[in-house]
Amino acid sequence: MLKEWRRRRALQRVRPGDGRELKRFRWWQQLTRALFYLRTADSTGRWTVYAVDVRHGQNQGSGNVDAELYVDGRQHAVCRLPAVFPVEGGTIEVAMSGFGLKRCHHVTADGHARQLTPDPASAEGRRAQLARRHPTLSRAIGGVSAVALTTALLLLLSQVAEKLTEPPEIAQHIGSFTAPVHLSVWTNIAVVLVTLTASTERALRLRYHHLLDGGTG
Structure with missing residues (x-):
């Protein structure tokens, strides 16, 4: 029930696009932009290329990040995240955590979901290439x-x-607990840096778990 209510709210936030052309992904946008594609055919056999462009580096701190939907290279719709775009055969759902996208999937009418394909030049695309070439x-x-x-x-x-x-x-009612490990200031800093790196790596694969990643997004 709550999920369906959120989905309807997201659909209501969708605004028409202005028809601008999709800009090519640039190398310096690795950690500030996500770009994903979906190629699908309609009932007549005509192919359509959808692209989802998220510039999350511009205003992520404010919580007001837009996802832009492009159809065959032209901006078709815009929606504040989390976003749900109606497309051929279902919807495209987009959401993000504190370190990047945690969802960019095409969801069919029967509920089947598949992740969109990242642009090869993006950080997500390079991580996907590593997975294909060196799976182990x-x-x-x-x-x-x-x-x-x-x-x-x-x-x-x-x-x-x-x-x-x-x-x-x-303590007198439930007892006191002593942490088994007490970290120094520098060790705490190292743990934070490792956590940031791990969270970013998981975001590049659109992996999200409410316990592991919930504290960061």
Whole structure:
């Protein structure tokens, strides 16, 4: 019910595009722009190329990031994220976390979802190329990212538990908890940097879990 309500709200936010031409992805836009494509055929066999362009580096901090939908190279619609665009055979759903897109999928009328194809020049496209050319290495990198975020989450939870049970009035009722690991300032900084790197790597693959990535998006 809540998901369907959010979907209807997103559809209401869709605005008509101005027909401008889609600009080519530039190398300096690696961490500030995401560009994905969908090529699909209608009932007559005519092919249409959809493109979703998100300039998330411009105003991500404000929470007002737009997704632009292009049809055959021309801007067709604009919607503030999270966005849902009606297209041939279903919708395109777009959403982002704190480090990039967490969803850019074509969802058919029967609920089947498939991720759009990233532009080869984009950071997401380069990460996808690594996965195709070196699948073992790609899985290893993904595993390291998941382990890093899981470890950071456990460290955070233990520190929070220690702080919450520290006051005497709480400790006398439920007992106090002592975190098994206490990190130095520099170690904490290193953990933060590793967490940022792992979160960015997962965002390049559009991987999102509400526990591992929820704190960053």
